[in-house]
Amino acid sequence: MKKEHNVLLTILSIIFMLSLSLEAITPEQEQREMQEMQEMLDMLDSLDSMDFQDAIDAAYKCTSQRQFNCSRKNIAKAKKLAKNKGQRQTLSYASNDLNTEIEEMRYEHRLRRQREAAEEEERRDRKARKARDKKSKKAAKKRRQRLERERYNARRSESSSSGVASIINALDNVNRHLKQQNYKMEQDLRRSIEDTNRQRRAQKQAQKEQNYLNAQRRADAQKEKRRANQAQQERRRADSRRADRQREQARREQVRRDDRQREQARREQVKRDDKQRAQARRDVKRRDRQREQISKDAKRENEKIDRKNAFCLSRSVEIPYLKTDCFTKSREQYRCTKIKGKYGMYFIQTLSRRVAIKSKSQCYHVDTFEDRPALFEIVSYD
Numbered sequence: 475m476k477k478e479h480n481v482l483l484t485i486l487s488i489i490f491m492l493s494l495s496l497e498a499i500t501p502e503q504e505q506r507e508m509q510e511m512q513e514m515l516d517m518l519d520s521l522d523s524m525d526f527q528d529a530i531d532a533a534y535k536c537t538s539q540r541q542f543n544c545s546r547k548n549i550a551k552a553k554k555l556a557k558n559k560g561q562r563q564t565l566s567y568a569s570n571d572l573n574t575e576i577e578e579m580r581y582e583h584r585l586r587r588q589r590e591a592a593e594e595e596e597r598r599d600r601k602a603r604k605a606r607d608k609k610s611k612k613a614a615k616k617r618r619q620r621l622e623r624e625r626y627n628a629r630r631s632e633s634s635s636s637g638v639a640s641i642i643n644a645l646d647n648v649n650r651h652l653k654q655q656n657y658k659m660e661q662d663l664r665r666s667i668e669d670t671n672r673q674r675r676a677q678k679q680a681q682k683e684q685n686y687l688n689a690q691r692r693a694d695a696q697k698e699k700r701r702a703n704q705a706q707q708e709r710r711r712a713d714s715r716r717a718d719r720q721r722e723q724a725r726r727e728q729v730r731r732d733d734r735q736r737e738q739a740r741r742e743q744v745k746r747d748d749k750q751r752a753q754a755r756r757d758v759k760r761r762d763r764q765r766e767q768i769s770k771d772a773k774r775e776n777e778k779i780d781r782k783n784a785f786c787l788s789r790s791v792e793i794p795y796l797k798t799d800c801f802t803k804s805r806e807q808y809r810c811t812k813i814k815g816k817y818g819m820y821f822i823q824t825l826s827r828r829v830a831i832k833s834k835s836q837c838y839h840v841d842t843f844e845d846r847p848a849l850f851e852i853v854s855y856d
Contacts, residue, residue: 506732526555527711533568534704537575545572560710567703574696580690585685592678602669610660617652
């Protein structure tokens with residue numbers, strides 16, 4: 475996930491640098507784009523933080539279920555995403571919880587092996603005791619059978635001699651004494667075996683209870699530690715969420731302030747543009763009024779000249795040459811032909827331009843390309 479975020483960040487940086495190199499941007503646009511880039515970086519950091527927290531939660535869950543490979547995998551993933559001191563401390567808590575759970579499982583395995591070994595030893599002792607009892611019973615049975623055979627033989631030979639009867643009585647007494655002695659030995663042996671087994675069972679039960687109490691205390695301590703770690707994690711997550719909300723609120727406030735500043739700058743720019751456009755319209759109107767005034771002045775001057783030169787030519791004349799004196803102060807000779815024009819004026823078509831005769835001694839240039847007339851001086855005419 476982090477690799478994908480780094481690739482996305484690299485692509486966004488390349489696009490941002492290309493946009494900066496391809497077009498000229500204003501400082502406001504550059505600041506806005508830098509702010510957007512910072513927001514994207516903050517978003518990627520928040521995604522990394524959420525991935526880290528998800529990995530830590532998954533590690534705790536796998537540890538509680540004793541899926542240690544899953545826990546190690548999530549801890550390694552969280553280790554790659556850890557960036558600050560708090561996240562590294564959280565990672566150490568998760569690792570310690572995993573190690574503690576592993577030790578507890580090993581201790582439980584040792585207890586189970588010890589319990590199985592004790593049960594196996596007890597089974598062997600019981601089997602050996604049964605074998606001894608069976609062997610003692612078999613020996614007692616053999617002795618009884620032997621004594622019965624001897625008694626039977628003695629009874630058979632009782633009729634033959636009286637000494638045999640005494641021997642038989644003596645043997646009966648011996649057998650009776652042996653039986654009593656064997657019975658007493660068996661009882662003593664059984665009592666001693668039972669006492670030994672009772673003591674061993676009591677010791678095993680006491681050891682088992684002590685082991686159970688130790689395991690229970692250790693499990694309670696581990697649970698208390700796990701609850702403390704979880705409570706600390708919850709507090710850290712709450713602090714992180716509170717800090718994220720505060721950062722988000724500050725970012726929104728900054729965005730609103732920037733928006734208000736941009737809106738104020740835009741309104742001021744619009745006001746300046748409106749003032750410039752109004753000034754331009756006023757300048758255009760002033761120039762139009764000036765042109766109208768110039769046109770009116772020229773028209774009045776022309777009317778004045780027309781009234782002054784009311785004695786314009788009323789007949790056609792040949793003017794072979796004209797001597798010009800324009801505002802460019804150049805003097806040229808032109809071959810002309812006369813053309814009757816409107817308003818009683820005469821127009822003379824030269825080689826390059828058209829002039830209008832106003833009097834016998836001067837004429838004015840009336841080309842369509844110029845508003846200002848050029849003054850011509852007539853040198854000679856027929």
